[in-house]
Amino acid sequence: MARRIAVEDSHAVALAAKMANVDVIAAYPITPQTHIVEELSRMVSDGEFDAEYINVESEHSAISACIGASAVGARCFTATAGQGLALMHEILFIAAGNRFPIVMAIANRCLSPNINIWGDQSDVMSSRDCGWIQIFAENAQEIFDLILSAFKISEDDRVLLPVAVNFDGFYATHVVERMDLPEEEEVRRFLPPHRTARYKLDPDRPLTFGAIGFPAIQFELRRQWEEALCNSKQVVKEVWQEFGRIFGRHYDVLEPYRMEDAEIGFILMGGSSGTCRVAVDRLRERGFKAGMIKLRLFRPFPKEEILEAVSRLKTLITVDKHICLGGLGGPLFNDLRSLFYGFQRRINVAGFIAGVGGRDIKVEDFEHMFEKVVKGEVSPEKHVFIVRGES
Amino acid sequence: MAVSQEYFKTFRDLPREDWFVCGHRACQGCGEAIAVRLILKALGPNTIVVSPTGCLEIISSPFPYTSWAVPWIHVAFENAAAVASGIEAGLKVLARKGLLEKQKTNVLVLAGDGGTVDIGLQSLSGALERGHDFLYVCLDNEAYMNTGIQRSGATPFMCWTTTSQVGRVKRGNLTWKKNMPAIVAAHRVPYVATATVAYPLDLANKAKRGIETEGPAYLHVLASCPTGWRLPPELSVEISRLAVQTGFFPLYEIVDGEFRVTVEIPRRKPVAEYLKPQGRFRHLTDEDIAKIQEQVDRECARLGIP
Amino acid sequence: MGKMGDKLKLKYESYRELPITPLIKAGISKLVETPWHLHGKPQVDQAKCIGCRLCWLYCPEGVITVRNGEVEVDYARCKGCGICANECPVEAITMVLR
Numbered sequence: 001m002a003r004r005i006a007v008e009d010s011h012a013v014a015l016a017a018k019m020a021n022v023d024v025i026a027a028y029p030i031t032p033q034t035h036i037v038e039e040l041s042r043m044v045s046d047g048e049f050d051a052e053y054i055n056v057e058s059e060h061s062a063i064s065a066c067i068g069a070s071a072v073g074a075r076c077f078t079a080t081a082g083q084g085l086a087l088m089h090e091i092l093f094i095a096a097g098n099r100f101p102i103v104m105a106i107a108n109r110c111l112s113p114n115i116n117i118w119g120d121q122s123d124v125m126s127s128r129d130c131g132w133i134q135i136f137a138e139n140a141q142e143i144f145d146l147i148l149s150a151f152k153i154s155e156d157d158r159v160l161l162p163v164a165v166n167f168d169g170f171y172a173t174h175v176v177e178r179m180d181l182p183e184e185e186e187v188r189r190f191l192p193p194h195r196t197a198r199y200k201l202d203p204d205r206p207l208t209f210g211a212i213g214f215p216a217i218q219f220e221l222r223r224q225w226e227e228a229l230c231n232s233k234q235v236v237k238e239v240w241q242e243f244g245r246i247f248g249r250h251y252d253v254l255e256p257y258r259m260e261d262a263e264i265g266f267i268l269m270g271g272s273s274g275t276c277r278v279a280v281d282r283l284r285e286r287g288f289k290a291g292m293i294k295l296r297l298f299r300p301f302p303k304e305e306i307l308e309a310v311s312r313l314k315t316l317i318t319v320d321k322h323i324c325l326g327g328l329g330g331p332l333f334n335d336l337r338s339l340f341y342g343f344q345r346r347i348n349v350a351g352f353i354a355g356v357g358g359r360d361i362k363v364e365d366f367e368h369m370f371e372k373v374v375k376g377e378v379s380p381e382k383h384v385f386i387v388r389g390e391s
Numbered sequence: 392m393a394v395s396q397e398y399f400k401t402f403r404d405l406p407r408e409d410w411f412v413c414g415h416r417a418c419q420g421c422g423e424a425i426a427v428r429l430i431l432k433a434l435g436p437n438t439i440v441v442s443p444t445g446c447l448e449i450i451s452s453p454f455p456y457t458s459w460a461v462p463w464i465h466v467a468f469e470n471a472a473a474v475a476s477g478i479e480a481g482l483k484v485l486a487r488k489g490l491l492e493k494q495k496t497n498v499l500v501l502a503g504d505g506g507t508v509d510i511g512l513q514s515l516s517g518a519l520e521r522g523h524d525f526l527y528v529c530l531d532n533e534a535y536m537n538t539g540i541q542r543s544g545a546t547p548f549m550c551w552t553t554t555s556q557v558g559r560v561k562r563g564n565l566t567w568k569k570n571m572p573a574i575v576a577a578h579r580v581p582y583v584a585t586a587t588v589a590y591p592l593d594l595a596n597k598a599k600r601g602i603e604t605e606g607p608a609y610l611h612v613l614a615s616c617p618t619g620w621r622l623p624p625e626l627s628v629e630i631s632r633l634a635v636q637t638g639f640f641p642l643y644e645i646v647d648g649e650f651r652v653t654v655e656i657p658r659r660k661p662v663a664e665y666l667k668p669q670g671r672f673r674h675l676t677d678e679d680i681a682k683i684q685e686q687v688d689r690e691c692a693r694l695g696i697p
Numbered sequence: 698m699g700k701m702g703d704k705l706k707l708k709y710e711s712y713r714e715l716p717i718t719p720l721i722k723a724g725i726s727k728l729v730e731t732p733w734h735l736h737g738k739p740q741v742d743q744a745k746c747i748g749c750r751l752c753w754l755y756c757p758e759g760v761i762t763v764r765n766g767e768v769e770v771d772y773a774r775c776k777g778c779g780i781c782a783n784e785c786p787v788e789a790i791t792m793v794l795r
Contacts, residue, residue, distance in 0.1 A: 023484045026477060050488060052480035057517030061473035064514065067466055068441070068477025074485055076477070094466055098718045160717065194490055199720055201462040201478065203437045203496055206723035208457035210465035217454055220712035228717075402750045413758040413774045414726030419733060420778035424757035452721070460724035591754050617778075624736065625779030625792070628755050 002180040002247075009172045010035030012140040012179055013079065013105045016147035018049050019187045020103075021194070023074035026054040026065035031117045032169035033081040033107040040077075059084035063091045063102075070100040071209060073197035075151060078102070081169055082109030085123045089130070095162045096131035097225050098210055101154040101195070102162040104132075105147060108270065108321075109169040110357045118358020119169035121270065125322040125331045131229055133163040133236065134299040136269035140177035143167050145249055146296075152191050152239045157198055159232045166298075168271035170358065182247055190246050233300045253297035253305050258284065262291025264373055265310065267332060268319040269295045272361050276319070279366030290370060295332070303339055315348040315373055316340075319366075321355040329353065329383030337380075351383030361386070395646060395653075398433070398599040399592050405432045415458040416450040420624025422615030422631060423447060423530045425588040427501060430528060430610075433595040434602055436461055438497040439478055443471035443511055445503035446537040446616075447530065469510040471500045472518035472527060479523045497602050498525035504545035505535045508569045519578040519607045526601040526608045529571060532616035540619040544569040548686065549679055550671050552619075557674045567686065575609040576645050582608035584644035588615070589632035590654055593642060597653070600644070613640045621670020633665040638691045652696060659697070662687050731758070734777035737792035741768040745789035752781035752790060 007015070013036045017025065025044070027037040044053045052069075056062045062078045069076040080088065085106060095102055110116040111123055124134065133153065137143040143165065150163040167173070199207060213221055237253065244250035257277055259265055266276050273294040283290035293309050295302075310316055320330020328334055333351030340347045350373045355361040365386055372378050372391075384391055399405055410431040417424040423446060431438065440463045442448045448465045451458040466474045479498045485491045507515060507529040515527060534552045535541040542555040546564045551557050555564035576583045582604040586594040594612065601608030615631045617624040634640040635654060639662055642654040662684045666672040675683075691697075709715055739752075746768055752761045760771040761781060768789075770781075782790040 023488070024477060024480050026480075050484065052484045054476055054480050055521065056473060056476070057513060057520075061470060061476070061514050061517055064466060064470035064473035065477030065480070068464075068474040068479075069481035070477075071464055071474075072439070072478050072481040072485065073490075074477075074481035076481070090467060091470065098466075194488070199718070201439045201464060203439065203462060203493070206436075206460060206462040208452055208459050208463050208721040208723065209718065211452035211454040211457060211721055212449065213454055217709075217715070220709065220715055221718075223712045224715055224717065227712075402754055405754070407762075409759045410724075411759070412724045412727050413760050413771070414729035414731060415758075416731075417757060419735065419757075419776045420780055421757045425755055425780075428757070428759050429754070451726070455721055456726040456729055457721040457723065458726040462723075588755070623779075625783040627757075627778065628780055628784050 002182045005179055005181050006176050007140055007179050008035060008174065008176050009140045009143055009167065010174070011039050012144040013147060014039035014043060015181065016144045017077045018043050019184065020075065020148055020151045020191060021049060022051055022077045024052045024054065024066070024069035024076040025078065026056050026062045026069070026076065027078050028056050028059045028062050028080070028084060030059070030081050030084040032109060032119070032173045033079045033084070033105070035173060036079045036105060036107070059087045060091060063088045063095060066102045067091065067095050067100050070102050071201045073195060073200040075155070075195045076102055077104070079105040079107070081107040082111055082117070082123045085127055086111055089127060092127055092130035092132060094210070099160040100162060101160055103147060103150045103154055104162065104164045106164050106166045107169040107173045108166050116357050117169070119171055120321040120356045120358060122322045122356070124164070124166050128299070128331060131161070131225055132299065133161055133229070133232055135163065135165045135297055136295065137165055137167045138271050138273055138294065139172065140179040141249070143172065144179060145243065145247070145251065148187065148191065149239050149243050153232070153236055155195050156235050159228065159235050161229060161232060166270065171271045186246060190243060230300045233297065233302060236297055251296060253302040254309060255294040255296060256309050257292040257294065259291035259293065259309060261289055262313060263289040264315045264317065264370060265291035265293060265313050266317045266319060266366065267293040267295060267336065269298060272319065272355060275361060275363055276366050279363045279370070282363065283367060283370055288370065288374070301335060306336070306339065307343065310347055313347055315350055317350045317352060317369055317373060319361070319369070320351065320353050323353055323356065333383055348380055350378040352386060353383060354386035395596070395600055395644065397596055399595045405595060406435070410436055410438070410460040411451070412458050412460055414456060416453060418618045418624070420617040420627035422588050422627050423532060425628070426530055426594065426612050426614050429588065429591055429595050430501070430598040431461065433598040434497050434499060437493065438499050441471050441475045441478065441500045443502050443506035444468035445506050446532070447501055447503065449537045468506055470514045471502050471506060471511055472515040475500050475525050475527070476518045476521065476523045479525050499602065500525065500527040502527065502529055504529060504531040504533060505543045508544040508571045516578065519575060519580050522606050524606055526598065526610065528598070528610045528612060530612050530614040532614045532619060533568070534619050536616050536619040545571065548683060549675060551674065552671070562674060572609065572611045579648065580607045580609060581605070581647050582644070585611045585640065585642050587613045587631040587635060587640060587642065589628050589635060590642060593653055597644060619671070621673070622668060626668055630665065630668060633660065636660045637662045637665040638687050638696060639665050641691065641694055641696055643694065650694070652694070656696065659691065730773040731776050732773050734775070736777050736779045737794040738772060738777055739770055739775065739779070739781050739790045740793045741770065742789045743767055745787050747787055749786060751784050751786065755780050755784050
């Protein structure tokens with residue numbers, strides 16, 4: 001039987017890594033992720049589980065050491081945020097393209113300048129095209145569950161790709177929430193205690209990893225990687241279905257809220273979806289047909305599922321916590337407007353950018369966005385910043 | 392003084408088999424290729440090799456071919472020591488959990504000078520300080536050779552490279568070579584040594600001692616590069632010998648902090664004999680050579696070499 | 698590059714057939730021939746050879762074998778650098794330009 005506990009979200013991350021019985025943890029401290037690795041260090045020092053904890057000298061080395069450990073068949077874990085993820089950038093591609101199963105927790109934080117430790121999604125969005133599986137979680141329970149299942153997804157022979165589980169810096173990492181902690185044996189029914197690596201650095205079966213790709217072959221390799229990433233969606237769904245059967249908590253690539261008869265709906269990722277739900281309830285009380293989609297799987301982008309979820313919608317409001325500087329608004333706005341163009345039925349997309357640099361997105365802010373759309377104040381050519389001096 | 396074990400007394404003690412095999416794309420007379428063959432002969436097949444970006448990676452792994460008969464991995468330029476840290480830690484914990492057949496596998500980094508003294512210095516320092524059990528070999532050809540002979544922190548004084556050109560105002564590289572073995576020794580690691588291909592048994596024994604040492608070991612190999620040094624390829628080994636005999640590149644080891652010269656040179660040859668055959672030093676005047684001789688003398692005096 | 702590209706094209710008609718990441722089986726560059734020989738080919742005077750094995754050890758390609766007092770060179774893979782000729786203590790090897 002699961003045990004109901006009160007836990008800081010960061011410690012929920014550590015608990016998930018511990019219950020996954022990871023072999024190697026390589027991590028470098030960075031706010032707001034630090035509580036995760038502090039807790040893991042404590043667990044390893046107390047002998048709560050057997051792992052090598054590598055105190056690397058940078059995030060670049062953290063992800064590099066994870067690649068090394070993964071290449072010999074170890075189950076490995078790291079966590080980072082903001083600048084740390086940016087420093088990893090080069091190696092993120094290699095981890096994914098050379099198909100190393102790794103699980104990373106990202107406590108989303110704003111990228112410098114100016115130095116800012118608070119939560120937005122500019123870190124992960126700047127690493128959007130690195131070919132990782134990108135998952136977003138909202139609260140302690142979801143973080144725990146999704147990290148645990150991330151190991152199973154990542155190590156699946158059909159996938160062999162690293163998985164990043166994202167959640168809000170501070171808004172998630174530094175709050176205490178209630179959570180059901182499963183029993184060890186339940187976890188073992190879901191995830192085997194050790195990884196079985198199909199390909200590894202093994203003197204008995206020597207292989208060359210990371211060879212040069214000449215133009216005659218590189219494109220084909222990239223296409224293969226892209227296909228593997230897109231195909232991983234099916235495995236993600238399967239793993240979450242199995243998770244639901246064992247633990248009774250059901251996850252899918254997206255989570256609709258009051259969408260059945262909604263005419264205008266929000267779509268967003270991460271912790272702000274909790275606030276948005278309250279806003280949707282209030283708008284419903286005021287007589288509006290409002291709804292919300294919480295996107296859980298961002299890469300591979302669940303095209304079909306989104307199209308199905310918005311099939312009755314007139315306008316979709318995207319709420320991005322990142323600006324594609326000099327481009328066309330936020331990443332969700334870009335992806336969704338592209339997706340809907342050429343769709344048989346017209347769906348308007350109203351793009352909002354909010355919460356940058358850790359600014360609160362309040363219930364009133366969501367209502368304000370909604371009202372602007374209702375009043376016809378948002379032109380499809382222009383995205384709106386919820387910022388002083390505008391909006 | 393600690394006596395270092397002689398694993399290989401004659402060439403016959405070295406295995407016939409190669410674990411770095413032919414068909415690689417190295418230039419003619421590549422000193423690095425000789426060194427890698429020798430090091431793998433010394434270590435044997437129970438070895439995992441990590442290489443950062445560099446000549447060695449380029450020449451050995453053009454897909455679909457590989458010259459590695461041992462498991463080999465390349466990740467990026469600046470992180471070979473970090474990747475090796477992960478490999479070592481991974482093997483250690485998997486062995487502890489009873490998931491590996493072999494209790495110990497050698498972890499070997501084969502890096503170039505750029506990947507060691509410049510861009511890879513941070514990750515190497517971290518790995519040394521953490522005490523991972525591995526051998527890090529720097530194959531130093533004194534410039535970024537695979538990108539076309541650009542200056543690195545290991546390029547010697549007054550040397551020509553394509554980014555330290557010899558002109559009217561500046562004449563080559565105006566800084567002295569970074570003393571990498573001393574930087575590693577300052578980490579208080581148990582084994583540091585220098586070697587060249589001109590003394591193959593010395594090189595093979597040092598590689599073996601390095602890997603047998605518990606904890607981090609570092610081997611700095613002067614790897615002659617006919618292409619980048621502007622040298623006829625047949626002189627590749629001879630020039631490495633002259634580097635030692637002139638005192639330009641002394642061969643020594645530091646075992647648990649104890650320094651020892653491994654190849655004694657009773658009477659050093661003038662450094663000009665090393666510099667003259669190389670096109671990269673072609674522009675040197677007698678005054679320049681005297682200046683380099685002075686520095687070599689000073690360095691040898693510091694190391695207690697006559 | 699041309700030659701290698703052709704071989705690859707023959708081998709892989711589609712990206713789906715490629716090994717993932719890509720992984721390569723150990724040591725298969727042995728199949729590649731590198732008869733560059735810009736500085737000539739080493740010719741061995743077997744009578745002079747003392748079997749010291751220096752040529753075997755110093756060959757950057759590892760294509761010289763010394764067996765039963767006989768030196769053998771794999772000319773398809775020898776690049777002709779001339780180190781063996783230069784280092785032979787009894788001058789049993791000479792570089793011959795064709």
